Amino acid sequence: MATKEEDVKLLGFWASPFSRRVEIALKFKGVSYEYLEQDIFNKSALLLELNPVFKMVPVLVHKGKILAESLLILEYIDQTWKNNPILPQDPYEKAMARLWAKFVDEQVGPVCFKSVVKADKGIDVAIEEAQELITFLEKELSGKDFFGGKTIGFLDMVAGSMIPFCVARAWEGMGIDMIPEEKFPELNRWIKNLNDIEIVRECIPQREKQIEHMMKVAERIKLA
Known part of the structure; x- marks a missing residue:
């Protein structure tokens, strides 16, 4: 209610x-x-x-x-609010959802973004390092519509807010397709599934505005 x-x-x-x-x-x-x-x-x-x-x-x-x-x-x-559970009910699955959420927030988000923006080892190496992290999520999605199964859940909200609609748009602003469909078919299918959900679409920032913002953030990181 x-x-x-x-x-x-x-x-x-x-x-x-x-x-x-x-x-x-x-x-x-x-x-x-x-x-x-x-x-x-x-x-x-x-x-x-x-x-x-x-x-x-x-x-x-x-x-x-x-x-x-x-x-x-x-x-x-x-x-x-007990309706529409977000976290899995099974203790092991709940722990794994928390683990992957931690991975997204502490590894995928900051490491992928900063490595590509600064690219201290060169852009090709930065892309390879970022995609290596993303590959873990690609495997985790195999055979599932969402990380949570048939509907969105805790990890979908965490990863969905971070990867396709934030970090990927920063890469896009630099002319980089970090999640090409031929390399990450599961993630691309998942992103399309997220886009089909009205409440998710309502919370997605406008694409051009988001890219412009992420480019400003990238400049701050370069100067840091």
Whole structure:
């Protein structure tokens, strides 16, 4: 059952995959919420008040309770609203979903993006290193419509917000097809399945706007 809008607030940023995955989860659960767009380069007093430790989005506020960090928020949403489970019910499958989510956020996202942007060892080596990581996810998807099985779940929300609609668009802006269909047929089929879901499409940033943003982020990384 959806909660009242005034009970749930989400502080996010339109281009953040971490914000987008939380929005997908809330929509998947049918939870009404108030979305508060933030400027992550000029952080608001509200964001700093609600998340003084990390000073980042997303931040979920539910009935006065404040929660940061997207993976924790996804689990909180799943445990609070029991309909349409996000995490697998089997303990082993649940642990594996968490493991792969950690892999996406700590390896695939930052390593692939930064290696291609900086390309210290050359662009061909950077692409090879990035695709080597992505190959693990290609194998994990074999024979499945989604990581979660027949419908989207925890890992689909995590990987789906990060890989096709964030990192891949950064590569695309540099003229690189990092996930060619002939090399990654399972991932490309999965991306098409994600695009067929209305609530996912509602949370995907506009392509050209996202590419422009990722190019600006890339420039900051190069200068770092």
